[in-house]
Amino acid sequence: MSSVLYDAQGPRAKRRNVLYTAVFLVALAAVLWWVYKSLDDKGQLDWVLWKPFFSGTEAYSTYIWPGLQNTLKAAALSMVIALPLGAVLGIARLSDHVWVRVPVGIVVEFFRAIPVLVLMIFGLALYAQYTNVSSDDRPLYAVVTGLVLYNASVLAEIVRAGILALPKGQSEAAMAIGLRKGQVMRLILLPQSVTAMLPAIVSQLVVVVKDTALGGAVLTFPELLASANTMSGYYGANIIASLTVVAVIYVILNFSVTSFASWLEGRLRRRKKSTGAVLGVQDAAAIAGTAATGAER
Known part of the structure; x- marks a missing residue:
């Protein structure tokens, strides 16, 4: 066929x-x-090396759960800060004012071009030299700082691209009925672009979760991947078994994030579908009167 x-x-x-x-x-x-x-x-497939993960909860309660908590804490803090910061930077890059658009563009391109690991190392040195943050908390602060600076810059480009992808007629029609540019952005453009941006945003959030492992590899941040090395040393060099269990946990964690995002995207798309209702003459007159009142104000 x-x-x-x-x-x-x-x-x-x-x-x-x-x-x-x-x-x-x-x-x-x-x-x-x-x-x-x-x-x-x-000998990496011997039962004695895999037994700690299938008999008893010591490996999970002593090593995996504390590491997972630190991973979730660093990822959650980074997401909470990077998402609104990225949205603000992305909108600022669309500003009509050159004195806003150009400096923000330089900041975004600068931090987007630097590897996130370098940002983490700089953050660790910064907190060690110029702050009173304790040595135990510095790795967490450095990881969150690096993740926020890098991912906020990437999210800013996602937001900017999502808004520019909308037809120009959306903003032109909104301004024609008297809405200011800030209102157009807040009420018209952002709500429509969120659905289109959601897959890219979720992909970046998955990157945030995985990049927390860089802090464990270089900055001695006790996250999930770092717990594998500790477990391996305690349970007789079962590095393959430990890494396999940690990898499965990462897969489950990231799959949960993407599944929730897919559900949310579908829900948003269903809510935005037209109801197919037909407006009468009185309804159209009322809408026109409301628009005229808004234009006069």
Whole structure:
């Protein structure tokens, strides 16, 4: 069966695709067998190394849960600060005033170009040299600072792109009935662009959760990934088992965030669908009168 965008495969193409599929499956099976054999030869699949995660809760209560708490704390603080800051910076980049638009653009491009790990290291040095933050709290502060500066800049570009993606007729129609630019942004553009921006925003929030691991790798921040090294040393060098459990937790955590975002996006789209109601003459006159009153004000 053919369509405008797709031509039905002939017999040779079907045979070729079946051959490619078979070759890929054989190669995949060979790779999986090689991985399994390598781990088994080094004793990483012995039950004694995996037993702490399937018998008892000591590994979870002593190592994984405290690390997960620190990961969630750093990620939540970064999200709460970066989301509104990114929205403000993104809107400011659309300002008609050059003295607002240009400096904000420089700030956004500057922090967006620097690796987040470098920002974390600078933050740690800053808090150590110029503040009274205790040495125990500095890693958390540095991680949050780096994540906020980088992700707020990225979110600013997402917000700006989402607003610019809307048809110009939206703002022109709003100004035609007497709304000021601030009202147009707050009442017309932002509510419509949120739905379109939501997938990109959620992707960035997932990046925030994963980037907290950089603090554990470099700044000795006791987050989830750092707990794997501690567990490995305590339970007899079971680094593969520890990393596997931590990886599964990251997958579950990020999948929960994306699933919630998908549900929220669908709900917002359903709420924005037209009800199909037909306005009568009196309703149209009332709307016109309200718009005229707003224009006079």
